[in-house]
Amino acid sequence: MNDLLSVENLTFENCHGKRWQRKGTKFTLGPVNFSIRAGETLAIVGANGSGKSLLAKLLVGLEQPDSGAIYLNERKLEQYDNKHRVLNIRMVFQNSNESLNPGITLSSILEEPLKLNTNLDSQARMRKVEQTLKLVGLLPEHRFFYRHMLSDGQRQRVALARAIILNPQVIVADEPFAALDPSVRSQTVNLLMELQRELGLGFIFISHNLGIVRHISDKILVMKQGKVVESGKTDVIFHWPKDEYTKKLVQAHQALISGQD
Known part of the structure; x- marks a missing residue:
């Protein structure tokens, strides 16, 4: 089976006048390498500031890398491929409340990407x-x-609906459960896994919650200060971590689980 999404030697530096950089700061991401197949989930873990969200932005085209390449179905994605990328790699943001326009109905929110990216007429868009x-x-x-008529869990479902409405191949989810209470979080995790099985999606899942990571991911990428310090299959990372930073993350997770027993 061929790779659905692969990243080769991806790097990014914020010292070239990027919009969001603070004066006098420098952050280097990479090199990052990984691949996933259809139906697989890659979890990206690490502390705040490790580069997880920046990597997500590079994958969906919100930022452009300084070097390296991203391949979708073995086709290299160039900067001018934004339409192709928008259709096939979609993002679910952490705070669904802020990402949903409060002044329009859910119909308008979900119809917008269809208007911008398809030739469907109004009736077909509404059916979709x-x-x-x-x-x-x-x-x-x-x-x-x-938006105000929905619960937090329903808002996150709408954010997920907006991500999948264009029939993408890859979903990049940046801390999608952080604002949800445990019971709603569990329901949303199960929904994601069902959608993945039904649609054959590849998932890039960014999270601090190693319990969820262990439950849903096939592979893990561990990041620290912009560098990948360890990567591998989920079971291997949890049972036989090699890097000291990875060991600390796993031990902290195990201590938390023990404390809840």
Whole structure:
């Protein structure tokens, strides 16, 4: 089976006048290498400031790398491939409340990417909106709702619906469960896994929660200060971590689990 998404020697530096850099600061990401196949989940873990979210932005095209390459179905993604990337690599952000426009209905929120990226007429777009709402466990009638009418869990489902409505191949999820309470978090994790099985999606999953990481991921990439310090299959990383930083993360997770028993 061929790789769905692969990254080769990807690097990024914020010392070239990037918009968001603070004066006098320098951060170097990479080199980063990994690959996933359809139906696989790669978890990216590490402390705040390790470069996890920056890597996510590079994957979806919100930032451009200084060197290296990203391949989708063995096709190299160039900067001018933004339309191809938008259709095939979609992102779910951490704070669904901030990413959903409070002044328009869910129908308008979900219809917008269809208007921008497809030739579907209004009736076909509405059918697609209703189908996608059902896929994420909501009702077709939810298309008339506004953001404030939804629970946190429902908002995250809408964010997921917006990500999958263009039938992408890869979902990049940046801390998608951080704002959810444990019971809602569990339901959303199960929903993600069901969608992955049904749609054959590749997932890039960024999280601090090693319990969820262990539950849903096939592979793990461990980052520290912009560098990949360890990578491998999830079971191997948890049972036989090699890097000292990885060992500390796993030990902290095990201590937390022991404390809950």
